[in-house]
Amino acid sequence: MSVISRDDLHKIFKNLDKNNNGRISIAELQNLLEGIGIQTTSEELEKLVGPNDLDYAEFLLFYDATIEPKMNADDGDLSKAFEVFDVDGDGFISCEELQMVLTKMGLWEKKSGQNCREMIDVYDKNLDGVLDFEEFKDMMSLPAAAAADDHERKS
Incomplete structure (x- = not known):
């Protein structure tokens, strides 16, 4: 079970979506990661999420496929x-x-x-x-x- 609820994920998404267009850009995602001390490049993020902005459903899929398993890994x-x-x-x-x-x-x-x-x-x-x-x-x-x-x- 994840400590981060769907409500929390929605808050994270809304916080990342600085321009309120319903999508998270690579730059917006990179700003969050840098804010919590994780340095990455736009190119590295594009390899993870693709070149297009993420809508909320895609953000949840990305979280479920990449972040959630790591939180419960080793x-x-x-x-x-x-x-x-x-x-x-x-x-x-x-x-x-x-x-x-x-x-x-x-x-x-x-x-x-x-x-x-x-x-x-x-x-x-x-x-x-x-x-x-x-x-x-x-x-x-x-x-x-x-x-x-x-x-x-x-x-």
Whole structure:
């Protein structure tokens, strides 16, 4: 099960579609990736998505075929994702780092009332206030409800 819901994917798509034309260009996709610290060229992205802009349905197919399998693959791919969230490279994801990356991805709205601390607390097994790699792996693979139930039993 993916941590990123279809609603989240729709928010990401809308955030990427800066000109509101219902399509994501290679440049718009590249801006998102650079915003979360992934450097790539237009040519590399064209090899992945083709030369044409993506509409929402194509974006979902691209996500399902390329990104989703990698998120549920091996530790190497998860390690790369962890590095994106671990902005300062200290081996842990803090509340501030999580919020910063989610904001850049268009998944965090300050006015929404979301609490980053609560999000981390659900997966923070050792209660140190940050996520290590193992806790991050759980976050990427466990549904939030199951993790919250486990967290409640341990508290």
